[in-house]
Amino acid sequence: MDILTLVQNRHSYRGLYKADPVPREDLTAILTAGLAAPSGCNQQTTRLLAIDEPQLLAKLREVLKKPSLCSAPALICVLTNPREAYPGHCFARQDYAAAIENMLLAIVALGYQSCWYEGYLTNEDQISRQMAQLLKVPPPYELVCVLPVGEAAASPAAPPAKLPFDQRAWFNRLPSQGLVK
Amino acid sequence: MDILTLVQNRHSYRGLYKADPVPREDLTAILTAGLAAPSGCNQQTTRLLAIDEPQLLAKLREVLKKPSLCSAPALICVLTNPREAYPGHCFARQDYAAAIENMLLAIVALGYQSCWYEGYLTNEDQISRQMAQLLKVPPPYELVCVLPVGEAAASPAAPPAKLPFDQRAWFNRLPSQGLVK
Numbered sequence: 001m002d003i004l005t006l007v008q009n010r011h012s013y014r015g016l017y018k019a020d021p022v023p024r025e026d027l028t029a030i031l032t033a034g035l036a037a038p039s040g041c042n043q044q045t046t047r048l049l050a051i052d053e054p055q056l057l058a059k060l061r062e063v064l065k066k067p068s069l070c071s072a073p074a075l076i077c078v079l080t081n082p083r084e085a086y087p088g089h090c091f092a093r094q095d096y097a098a099a100i101e102n103m104l105l106a107i108v109a110l111g112y113q114s115c116w117y118e119g120y121l122t123n124e125d126q127i128s129r130q131m132a133q134l135l136k137v138p139p140p141y142e143l144v145c146v147l148p149v150g151e152a153a154a155s156p157a158a159p160p161a162k163l164p165f166d167q168r169a170w171f172n173r174l175p176s177q178g179l180v181k
Numbered sequence: 182m183d184i185l186t187l188v189q190n191r192h193s194y195r196g197l198y199k200a201d202p203v204p205r206e207d208l209t210a211i212l213t214a215g216l217a218a219p220s221g222c223n224q225q226t227t228r229l230l231a232i233d234e235p236q237l238l239a240k241l242r243e244v245l246k247k248p249s250l251c252s253a254p255a256l257i258c259v260l261t262n263p264r265e266a267y268p269g270h271c272f273a274r275q276d277y278a279a280a281i282e283n284m285l286l287a288i289v290a291l292g293y294q295s296c297w298y299e300g301y302l303t304n305e306d307q308i309s310r311q312m313a314q315l316l317k318v319p320p321p322y323e324l325v326c327v328l329p330v331g332e333a334a335a336s337p338a339a340p341p342a343k344l345p346f347d348q349r350a351w352f353n354r355l356p357s358q359g360l361v362k
Contacts, residue, residue: 001183001184002182002290003182003184003187003214003283003286003287003290004210004213004214004287004290006184007214007217007218007283007286007287008217010217010219012219024352027352028346029185031346031350032185032346032350033184033185033188034350035343035346035349035350036188036189036191037188037282038191038193038282038285038297040299040300041300042341042343044343044344044349046349047349047350047360048349048350048351049350049351049352049353049355050350050351050352050353051352051353052352052353053352053353056353079360081360081362083362085300086300089300089303089304091299091300093274093275093278094274094275094277094278094281094299095278096275097274097275097276097278097279097282098278098279098281098282100275100279101218101219101278101279101282101283102184102188102282104219105184105188105286106184106185106188109183109184109185116219118221118272118275119221119222119266119267119270119272122270123270135355136355137355138355138359138360140362141360160223162216162223162225163225165209165212165213165216168216168225168227168228168229169212169213169215169216169228169229169230169231170229170230170231171205171208171230171231171232171233171234172230172231172232172233172234172237174230174316174317174318174319178319179228179260179262179319179322181262181264181321
């Protein structure tokens with residue numbers, strides 16, 4: 001599948017996953033795609049931890065709670081070291097976001113589904129900290145996102161509507177009436 | 182080219198570009214790939230402005246200065262609205278980073294080169310603000326990145342070394358000796 005089709009075929013999947021394990025070969029390919037993303041000043045601030053061991057998944061599911069996340073046969077935890085690339089400038093968030101996008105594309109290309117769970121983890125109930133404790137994530141690394149990986153057990157829901165191209169992209173001149181927020 | 186190969190073939194290109202214009206069809210495909218990226222709570226905080234008009238490129242080059250950037254026949258400016266998706270949580274940086282990664286992959290897939298210029302613009306000399314003024318970017322939008330697009334005029338330099346897989350990704354357990362920073 002070419003990249004232009006692939007980016008259109010990637011949507012957040014929030015349904016249940018089949019229990020079938022994801023082969024290590026596929027998980028390795030997905031992680032490798034994540035690590036190939038660029039990083040500010042090549043600082044490589046992102047680390048990845050894939051979970052596919054049933055006992056460990058069971059422990060994480062007690063914390064994760066959401067049925068979709070809890071049904072996934074594999075989870076990829078995204079860790080970041082939020083340090084400055086040079087004084088006053090930290091690109092760690094951009095770094096892990098680019099790595100996540102690469103992994104989401106690789107996941108879909110390999111026939112699996114996923115969803116970028118970040119706010120759900122970093123909200124007030126601090127699921128991310130509970131996960132980090134359970135997985136012994138050493139400071140200064142922070143666990144900021146989890147990607148479920150597995151085959152869809154249900155038909156994906158229709159993707160949410162997006163603004164049309166001409167309200168988000170232009171050539172040479174921005175629209176004189178201002179930009180939609 | 183499959184996505185697993187494509188992510189490995191994408192490298193930051195800092196050489197000169199050929200003057201040949203990039204067809205609008207290709208620029209549109211690249212922008213479309215950017216807009217297809219996910220965004221936190223589907224807030225679509227990213228806007229894109231492609232520049233291919235010679236007079237406007239000439240004005241931007243006075244500000245951009247770097248020979249590589251100044252030789253590109255097209256520039257994609259990335260704008261963000263850094264607003265909260267919900268109280269206390271802004272995902273705008275992740276949103277535009279995912280859009281940039283999609284565009285970098287599309288650029289390479291279409292036979293062009295690029296480089297993620299962000300720190301260069303947002304550093305103390307505030308090139309991004311000068312560009313935003315020139316392009317009449319309305320607040321609260323901020324210009325945060327520029328991607329040159331064009332065919333390479335020189336052989337790309339060897340990509341910078343990255344840490345090996347086993348120092349950045351693991352299965353189920355993080356290494357007991359801690360993580361390389």
